[in-house]
Amino acid sequence: xxxxxxxxxxxxxxxxxxLGADQAExxxxxxxxxxxxxxxxxxxxxxxxxxxxxxxxxxxxxxxxMRVGLEARIENVQVGLESRIENVRVGLEARxxxxxxxxxASEARLIDELHRLxxxxxxxxxxxxxxxxxxxxxxxxxx
Numbered sequence: 001x002x003x004x005x006x007x008x009x010x011x012x013x014x015x016x017x018x019l020g021a022d023q024a025e026x027x028x029x030x031x032x033x034x035x036x037x038x039x040x041x042x043x044x045x046x047x048x049x050x051x052x053x054x055x056x057x058x059x060x061x062x063x064x065x066m067r068v069g070l071e072a073r074i075e076n077v078q079v080g081l082e083s084r085i086e087n088v089r090v091g092l093e094a095r096x097x098x099x100x101x102x103x104x105a106s107e108a109r110l111i112d113e114l115h116r117l118x119x120x121x122x123x124x125x126x127x128x129x130x131x132x133x134x135x136x137x138x139x140x141x142x143x
């Protein structure tokens with residue numbers, strides 16, 4: 001028959017009448033508020049410890065497997081990123097080399113054009129100087 005609070009109180013009252021309040025209180029403190037069959041034994045606790053230990057070991061193994069898997073995934077992502085970065089670097093270097101080549105070619109064309117214009121200007125100045133000298137000589141003859 002299950003022990004409920006009403007039965008415990010009735011037992012306490014009877015013990016108090018027979019043994020006195022101190023003895024009844026001490027007895028009630030020594031008896032559990034539930035049935036004796038519901039109390040855990042050392043074997044129950046040992047079995048519980050074994051089961052909990054096995055569950056904890058399983059969880060630790062699962063967490064370790066997840067950690068290893070995550071590390072592998074992170075390493076794969078890192079390798080992929082490093083490869084992409086290297087490809088971008090190589091592409092940028094190729095573009096910069098192409099731009100440098102284009103810039104040097106443009107510089108060479110600009111220098112050639114400046115030389116051509118300088119030669120043309122020099123020829124014009126020489127022509128202008130000879131024309132001016134001819135005018136001065138002609139004017140000197142008329143004076």
